[in-house]
Amino acid sequence: MAARSLTTTLALSFAGTTLAVFALVGSSLYYTLNSEIKQQDDLDIVLIARHTRRLAEELGSTADVRDHAERLTSQVLGNPALSMEVRDASGTNLVEHNTASVADAGFPAVALARRLGATQRITGSDVVEWQNARGTPVRGLAIDATLRDGAPVTVVIARDMTDRWRLLDRYRERLYAAGFAGMLLAFLMSWLLVRESLRPLREMAARASTITVDQLDTRVDIERAPGELEALTQSLNAMLDRLHGGFERMSQYTADLAHDMRTPLGNLRGANEVALARPRSTAEYEALLESNLEECDRLSRMIESVIFLARAEHPQFITTLAEFDAREALQQIADYFEGPAEDAGVSIHVAGSGRLRADKELFRRAVSNLLANALRYTPRGSEITLSVEQKNEMLEVAVTNPGTPIDPALLERIFDRFYRADASRHSDGHAGASAGLGLAIVRTIMTLHGGTARAGSGADGNRFILAFPRR
Known part of the structure; x- marks a missing residue:
């Protein structure tokens, strides 16, 4: 299994963090913009409704409403998304402007909007939202007004939110594009920055790879290492010092052991060669054997001591x-x-x-x-x-x-x-x-x-x- 790249892992982490930040900020901006648009449109609807009620209350009868239709619809002219509808008590349309885009299939806008009485105050909280026949959102309200002759009429002011919906869709798509581009840019930049930041580690690894048995005195240069790697560099150099010292002691130990074992072996060999040079008496052979036993004891004690030291250095020595x-x-x-x-x-x-x-x-x-x-x-x-x-x-x-x-x-x-x-x-x-x-x-x-x-x-x-x- 291939080892994960620290550079790639950190770069992906930074890219993921950047994407999360973009998503959080973008979502906040999106919902803030959506709320601001709705509040502004609701304010326009409320102002138009108030003006229209005041104009309707100045008219004498339903006939005057038809005669002054242009005066009433002038409140929504200039904005193709706005619509107006005025009905009498029997539900007959007296004035109608651009109502096709705000009605649901089989349900007129007056049946969908919240209806306020003639004396009720009109506020932004009275505006409600529904969907038209095309499935796009519509916001509006219905208010009652009393003509001068006492006849009641109902005024419906509505706004087709299709243009706002499309605006928010484009804004959301741009946020997606910006977030994705930001993530890619963050990944690329963080990958380059992390790779450059890890360069001292690669140099340390390259330096360490040159250390061999013949070059145990080589040390990692800590002057160019950043502060975060100083402790690692010092620990690595301390480990190399211990290895160097241990290797030197082992080399000296091996040489000393060979030298000390050579002495009794040389004594044994020399004594035996002298004894075999000519015939000897029984007493001389006995003396030779006693001397050989002493040298054998010396070798035995030396080997026993070496074995003990080797075992004692083992971590599992009991x-x-x-x-x-x-x-x-x-x-x-x-x-x-x-x-x-x-x-x-x-x-x-x-x-x-x-x-x-x-x-x-x-x-x-x-x-x-x-x-x-x-x-x-x-x-x-x-x-x-x-x-x-x-x-x-x-x-x-x-x-x-x-x-x-x-x-x-x-x-x-x-x-x-x-x-x-x-x-x-x-x-x-x-x-x-x-x-x-x-x-x-x-x-x-x-x-x-x-x-x-x-x-x-x-x-x-x-x-x-x-x-x-x-x-």
Whole structure:
């Protein structure tokens, strides 16, 4: 199904609006003109009726009415649409002028018009409308008058509205033509104006179409965009910034992953090649297998960390939240690391108290990563502190250890994937050496909980803080 054209849709909307306005205004003008014409014609009929009654009342008898017929009909001469008819009490026509156009088939005008008594005042509201034999409208009235001898006569004044009807028809047709022409003109002009107004959008689309993987640093020019499109342009550029940054991080992440996996694989290959160069004793083969197992464990941990990070970034990653005692959980972690801590000549102390609502397994993983990191860089004979503290709306879990201070410029970067403040430390030969993903996992876990992970460093040591929201 073809997409609708926004330009055509808006142009049709403007054209429809214009047609509606023309129809409203034209209808108002049409009915106003029709009302004005009727009022003016009714006024003429009323004035003629009044003059005719006054003239009839000056006549002495019905014979005088016939003798002065021209004087009476002079009131309607000059306008072929007007007619006059004077009848006596028996219904005999005394005066008749142009009555054929105002009578209905079988019904004279006197039978159709409203009849007023000889003493009744004549007003415009007394004029009524009927249709003649041709079906065209006629307006008129009938009045009684008393001659000087006391004889009553009836005067009918009527006007054939055919000319007015045709005038209104022509006016209505012109309104239709003007409305249709106005609609077409509005459609054409609005189509051109909307198309020109949408030109910045087409330019933005053309600009966006030039952005490829190799040109993610290209941005949409917002200087020429109208104010209404400024927010859209800024959002589009912000999206491109995020894509650019994400693509660069992914590229760096892929390169770092390949580099870090190459090291244990190279160690495995080199050790095996050396072992196969000449016959070895059973003890040497056992030592080789132990070394290979350490490298396999290192690869396994690295792959597991990468899989966890990939899953955690998926929108449907599920966390099971539960409320638990944070100090008790920290003590369990300290007990688990008791053996490695003794080997490293380091003691672990747990302090503080508080309850926390979080995914307990992810909480343990985050703290364990920090504790394992602290064990690697804490001098022998020192103490590592695991603490929990409530601060306003947050509950902070901290891992504090003495050791070489971290450069303040690196406190944020150490949470990046595969980043190491001291690259020499990861290849120190220990089986627990870091792959550069531990702190990245910690930050990901905190993001899943809606919290933050941050680091601080000073002369007295380093401190890693996990801030959980209190739900």
